[in-house]
Amino acid sequence: MKPATHPQVDYGITVDGRDITRKIDPRLISLTLSECRGGEADQLDLVLNDADGMLALPPKGALITLKLGWVGQALVDKGSFTVDEIEHSGSPDQLHIRARSADMVDTLKQRAEKSWHGQTLGDIVGEIAGKHGLSPRVDNRLAKVEVDHVDQTHESDLNFVSRLAKRYDAVATVKKGHLVFLPINGTRSSKGELLASASISRADGDQHRFHTADREAYSGVRAYWHDPKKAKRRGVLVGLSGNAKRLRDTYGSEADALAAAKAEWQRIQRGAATLELTLALGRPELIPQTPVRVSGFKPAINAITWLTVKTAHTVSDGGLTTRIELETADSKSDDGKVEDVQADDAAPEASE
Structure with a gap:
């Protein structure tokens, strides 16, 4: 009888379009991807062994892509992330890279002021999406809901749309160039596809x-x-x-x-x-x-x-x-x- 084989982890990482998977594989101490429902950006943490001092510090703003899975199976595309924190510590020397979802547009975090009157959720989300170069994806039922009045007072568009989502028991997030606004208990993805359980x-x-x-x-x-x-x-x-x-x-x-x-x-x-x-x-x-x-x-x-x-x-x-x-x-x-x-x-x- 052949001994049972254990699945082997597999992943793929690129930085600014360059595949660095094999380069960092022998140095990888840990990789953690944290994904949240809405509002917060997904976060990627990489901890690498730099005992020989040969690792170069990546520039802030570098774009990392990640695919994750098992050897012999198709890897799951987990998205793109922008490097925004770098830490080098020792000894032993380690490089800690933290990157957050590249979908989060910086301008979404800028504060704004506006009052909204008698507009639908679809209108509001559509206007905010367009302001930041995003395409809106709003649940059909939610899109028709009329908001009598809501104020945005010295508040970022990201915080405002997240607050609006909370009011209507929805999730608001940015995914692949789209500002997504969906009911939390919905059965469809941001693409309108049925969510597989x-x-x-x-x-x-x-x-x-x-x-x-x-x-x-x-x-x-x-x-x-x-x-x-x-x-x-x-x-x-x-x-x-x-x-x-x-x-x-x-x-x-x-x-x-x-x-x-x-x-x-x-x-x-x-x-x-x-x-x-x-x-x-x-x-x-x-x-x-x-x-x-x-x-x-x-x-x-x-x-x-x-x-x-x-x-x-x-x-x-x-x-x-x-x-x-x-x-x-x-x-x-x-x-x-x-x-x-x-x-x-x-x-x-x-x-x-």
Whole structure:
């Protein structure tokens, strides 16, 4: 009987178009790619052995591309990254290179001021995308949502569009020249393709951590808006009133307040259970937003449909491992109801 063979990690790295994979392979101490759902740029960390002092420091702004996988299989394209931090330490001498997703346009981080009135999410995201030379990709349903009023006050476009995404329980990110705005619980990718779900068995991993919080800690969410017809502050409630979380902001319309309350209620429900997994055999195809089903755990854990929040793929002496953070994908909200604000509701305590 032939001895079992273990999969061998494989990767490809270029710097400014030059393939340096074989050059750095004998020097590689670790490679870690951290991917987030939205707002934050994906981050690539390379730690290289420079005991002989022969490594040149890469220039800031250098463009790194990464492909990751296993020998004998097609490598997964993990994107492009711009070098923005370099550290040399010793002894023993090591070079640490940190690069962040090249998709993040620097101008997105510049502060701006603007008020938006009666425009759809599609219009707003489209205008911001065009301003930075990006193409918008907005979910069809979200694109039609009308925003009564929202202010951008001394705030970067990146922060503003991320805040807008949070209000509508969406994810906003930049991918390959597109400003993407999609619902968190959506079933399609930024290209409009159906997201393939992943199956993970307990046998695939070394470690896991399941945590459940009291879903009943909050019974619902209240948000507030100013009703110009009645010249008074009013509220909307999603869920039940018993121990409802109250949002701090006062919104410009009933529709805006209701959208914010629904989004927060869905976030609360998704956070009711979390699962962290470290996979001994890395799965580089796993990315944030991937739906996941698990098996081999407790029945209550296996029964949950999970949604990927963060991934970290690491190459080291131990091969290729993947760490993923999951939250429950099951979140829903009712249509909500309008309330007149009572005296004890005058001071909402929670931020959006």
